[in-house]
Amino acid sequence: MVKLAAVRSLHGQVVQELGRLIVGGGIAPGANLPREELLAERMHVSRTALREAxxxxxAKGLIESRQKxxxxVREVTYWNQLDADVLAWRCDLMPTDDFVEKLVEMREIxxxxxAASAARNRSDAELATLDAAYTAMADAVDxxxxxxxxxxxxxAILQATxxxxxASLFAVIETALGSYFQLSAQTASNFKYSLPHHKKVLDAIRRRHPEVARQAMLATVTDSRRNIRRHTKTTGAS
Amino acid sequence: MVKLAAVRSLHGQVVQELGRLIVGGGIAPGANLPREELLAERMHVSRTALREAxxxxxAKGLIESRQKxxxxVREVTYWNQLDADVLAWRCDLMPTDDFVEKLVEMREIxxxxxAASAARNRSDAELATLDAAYTAMADAVDxxxxxxxxxxxxxAILQATxxxxxASLFAVIETALGSYFQLSAQTASNFKYSLPHHKKVLDAIRRRHPEVARQAMLATVTDSRRNIRRHTKTTGAS
DNA sequence: TTCCGGTGAAATGTAGTACAAATAACCCTA
DNA sequence: TAGGGTTATTTGTACTACATTTCACCGGAA
Structure with a gap:
């Protein structure tokens, strides 16, 4: 459900392939990749394209090259976990309950x-954007x-801060929501379930009440956490 | 005061040079870079090295290339603001009060x-690491x-969560603290000033009291914010 | 005039070769 | 056994040539 990006450039494809291989655990941290010439041949690309990848x-902190x-592959500690690609790969390849839990924790923080900051700092234009998004949620047909x-x-809330x-943390939120949509896709219940929660957040930001906005948003996230918990218990996977 | 990294590879230097140029506003978002051949010649490197840079x-979201x-330079919205390099460049080139304020806001969040999460999840080994860091602070001679x-x-606290x-947000904390050290360097007052605050945090994490740890850490950050405020008022720069 | 389609040119993308530089590993000597 | 120099291996850089994409221009038809 994450953006597949359909990377057209060749080195972009190599980035995807190697990135997923590493993040998915195909090559353990500390282990060496084959030398460039070999790897390039094996992947049917030139050394030029491989090196650019x-x-x-x-740059994402996944690997480290030295002459001779x-x-x-670098230790997981050094991975740029907040990078949009790394997040997407990780969530796509290892959507363990454990990881989903960490995503939710990030949202709660x-x-x-x-939301509180947005209530303090929003402009009228940003409120309008937020309002439009809410209306679209209310009008959503599927x-x-x-x-x-x-x-x-x-x-819109992150922007309004x-x-x-x-705002750069939106990549995390996006990934978290993506996995949430995927998880709650099977639970056939009303998908507009959390609309009232969002309305409270919107209103608080409109009225510039930081603490009200904070509490309303916390309730929203906590609620979605409970939703996921219920689902994982139901399926009882892994 | 940030790590200068002394990048040895040529394309690494080019990354630094172009990155600083862009983040520093030398090339406005939306504007085009010179074509590769020209830029490479101008920087006295091969097109190969330039392209890798x-x-x-x-990957950091600063630029976007398309054929023809x-x-x-991409709009600032798309910049990977949480990237360690981008943060360092920005803080080095534009340490405006405005930006420092945003860094502090991040810390407060x-x-x-x-700290609360660490109080819940820490292992004994991680507590020992934290304890060692505290001791080193207490024993610091300069x-x-x-x-x-x-x-x-x-x-250590981020790791213990x-x-x-x-934990990946440490890059932000690091940058924020770096700018704080730089700002408070001129104020000759006692640099161990915040030691008691840190002790409260340490103790709360040791005793696994999340809310106490949260409040103690909040006090620590709020205090350093006040410290910065006082300084910027004193100098009254920009 | 305006719209549409084809055509060319200009930039990045990819391939391939050759050589430079760094350094881990080896060997040779004392 | 220890020390130091040499070699071999891998990435780093340069250069050339060509492929690919796509904007922009031009020409013809409605």
Whole structure:
């Protein structure tokens, strides 16, 4: 359900392939990749394209290259976990309950604070954007429309904080919501379930009441956590 | 005061140079870079090295390349603001009060929550690491030793949450503390000023009291915010 | 005039070769 | 056995050539 991006460039594909291989555990941290010439041949690309891909993975903290020694996978600690690609790969390949739990914890930390900040700092234009997103949620006719509007709602709040560092955490929220949609897709219950929660958040931000917004958002996230918990218990997977 | 990294590889230097140029506002978002051949010649490197550097900057969200159109600087919204390099460049080139304020806001959101989580999830080994960092702070004989120990203390807490997403935010904390050290360097007052605050945090985590840890950490950050405020008022710069 | 389609040119994308630089591993000597 | 120099291996850089994409221009038809 995550963006497949359909990377057209060749090195982009290599980034995807190697990135997923590493994040998925195909190559253990500390282990070496085959040497460039070999790997390039094996993947049917030129060394040029391969190297450009490896530079990207290196920027994401996944690998590290040194002359003579070769290229090796770095310890998980050094991975740029907040990178959109790394998040997407991880969530796609290892959506364990454990990881989903960590995503929810992030939401519980970030979003209530962001809602409070948005209530303090929002402009009228940003309120309008948020309002539009809420209306789209209310008018959604199916799950997809709801998901898009929901994402827009949460993004609008992050933008309204006027703190771009906070806004950059949208990648995390996006991933968390994505996995939530996927998990709650099987539970056939009403998908507009959380609309009232969102309305409280919207109203609080409109009236510039930071603490009310914080509490309302916390309730929203806590509620979705409970929703996931219920589902994982039901299926009882892994 | 941030890590200068002394990048040895050529494309690493190009990444630094172009990255700083872009983040520093030398090239406005939306504007195009010179074409590769030209830029490579101008920077006295091969097109190969330049392209590898541009792939890295592309991974950080700073630029975007398309055939025929060329390479252009992306809007600030798309920048990977949480990337360690981007943070370091920005803090180095534009340490405006405005930006420092945003860093502090991030700390106020992240660190109290992290302290609470650490109090719940810490292992004995992680407590020992935290304890060692505290001792090093207490024993610090100069500003540098204090700074190193202080960083270790805050990193240990993030690690103890057992949430690697949270831990990845250390780059933000590191940058924030770095700018704080730099700002408070001129104020000649006692640099161990905040030691008692840290002790309260440590004790709460030791005793596994999440809410106490949260409040103690919040007090610590709030206090440092006040400290910065006082300083900026004193100098009254920009 | 305006719209549509084809065509060319300009930029990035990919391939391949050759060589430079760093350094781990080996060997040779004292 | 220890020390130091040499070699071999791997990544790093340069250069060339060509492929691919796509904007922009031009020409013809409605």
């Amino acid at each position: 490896m530079k990207v993975l290196s 020694t070769g290229t090796r 970030i979003e209530p604070a962001a 799950r997809d429309a709801w998901a898009i509007a929901d994402l827009a709602f949460h993004e 006027h703190n771009e560092l906070l | 541009m792939k890295v900057l592309s 159109t060329g390479t252009r 992240i660190e109290p929550a992290a 500003r540098d030793a204090w700074a190193i120990a202080d960083l270790a203390f805050h990193e 057992h949430n690697e997403l949270l």
